[in-house]
Amino acid sequence: MTTFKLLATAAMGLESIVANEVKELGYETQTENGKVFFEGNERDIAKTNLWLRTADRVKIIAGEFNAYTFDELFERTKEIEWEKFLPVDAEFPVQGKSVKSTLHSVPNCQSIVKKAIVERLKKAYHRNSFLDETGPRFKIEVSILKDKVQLSIDTSGAGLHKRGYRLDQGEAPLKETLAAALVKLSRWTPDRPFVDPFCGSGTIAIEAAMIGQNLAPGYNRDFDSEEWPWIGQKIWDEVREEAEELANYDQPLNILGTDIDHRMLTIAEENAREAGFADLIQFEQRQVKDFTTTEENGVVVGNPPYGERLGEIEIIEEMIADMGRVFAKHPTWSIYMLSSMGRFETLYGQPATKKRKLFNGFIRTDLFQFWGERSKNK
Structure with a gap:
């Protein structure tokens, strides 16, 4: 089993409730705005996805670093051992957000992170041609806040609020x-x-x-x-x-x-x-x-x-x-x-x-x- 830095994301105002849930499941936590960090292995990824009632998602933190130029973003992303997470046929869409950072163009950041991961995987898997991305999905997010880059992989897929029982809803449903x-x-x-x-x-x-x-809450969903x-x-x-x-x-x-x-x-x-x-x-x-x-x-x-x-x-x-x-x-x-x-x-x-x-x-x-x-x- 591998120990990962994990992140349970929380809606604004619910951080302490999510943190209490994570603690009740047996983990030590650190809390920031909208984020509850903890450590866990493969089994813990499954357990927290299944049991967290108030969190939005569970993510793996793949890497964290400062970047002020697109070259830095590319090289530091490429240094991460993505092959430990992504198989050769992985589908890995990249989403992004940037707040109060030098690298403020989100489309450019997404494109550069994607290119860096492709380069890393091609070298790791000895591929000269493109990667076909026909396998399991690994949704990657590049989040930049005040020039600090956080690269994460979403383990949940659909948000954790989607329990699977809501067949229909009203005009203003409560999550x-x-x-x-x-x-x-x-x-x-x-x-x-x-x-x-x-x-x-x-x-x-x-x-x-x-x-x-x-x-x-996650018992009947994928x-x-x-x-x-x-x-x-x-x-x-x-x-x-x-x-x-x-x-x-x-x-x-x-x-x-x-x-x-x-x-x-x-x-x-x-x-x-x-x-x-x-x-x-x-x-x-x-x-x-x-x-x-x-x-x-x-x-x-x-x-x-x-x-x-x-x-x-x-x-x-x-x-x-x-x-x-x-x-x-x-x-x-x-x-x-x-x-x-x-x-x-x-x-x-x-x-x-x-x-x-x-x-x-x-x-x-x-x-x-x-x-x-x-x-x-x-």
Whole structure:
């Protein structure tokens, strides 16, 4: 087994949650903006891809160096032992980004890195002609920040938010990774009731169910690195078998998703069925102001509509006020709402216990947290 420098990428604001996940899997971490670094071998690449709920991707850091000229970029890239990663028939598209750097032309940087890798591989594999690139895919990224170059190989393929259960979605879907982060931030445990009153296509409820039964989020999907010859199918099979043993399918769950749109509820039910939770998650057509329960110590996690047009904003403001009134009747419940509405607390009728800045895509939002009182029965 080889030890690699690995990188779990994170959406803005989720770095600490991703870092905690990586630590829970047994690794030491270092965190920068949008990046959580750790070390691991081939098996760890498979394990983190399968288990990380809130990370975007897992990458291998192939090389890091400073470059101020295209010649430097070419030569330093060529020095890296790419043949340790890429077989002779590897498909290796190169993507790039450059921020506050001398080498600011991204197309030129991508082209030079590609050419340098080709030259290295042709020499390593004793090839005079071109490389046909008909084999497994190794997506390479050249990232330059303040003249420091980082060359990485994406082990995930499709982003880790693509769990494989979402057959359809609404107009403004919440990424599965962010939905999982909201559930984790709520500190919900599967012995407590869980409600999403704006469930849409069911993503938050499904992510809660996956957490509640300790199901690996990547269990039912493929990854680019599954095709890499130096990792091998045996490792992937072992990691999946281990995930299957850790799953707690017998864990009872009390999860409810509600929405006013019956079309979205149909989509949510289909997605839950695809995820294997058809009998475990309830979906009902209901407005948030009609919420009622006799249970205690529950958790509400939701992403209410943001609204862009004037008429919509007024309706949403009224809905937030309704929410504050109805949840005030259930003081043992904890409420977690992701909203871009600056006046949320005023409309809700009480200050949040805690606020956390998060980004839903490019939209700046806050997670407003209203912690419930513990009931005397618990």
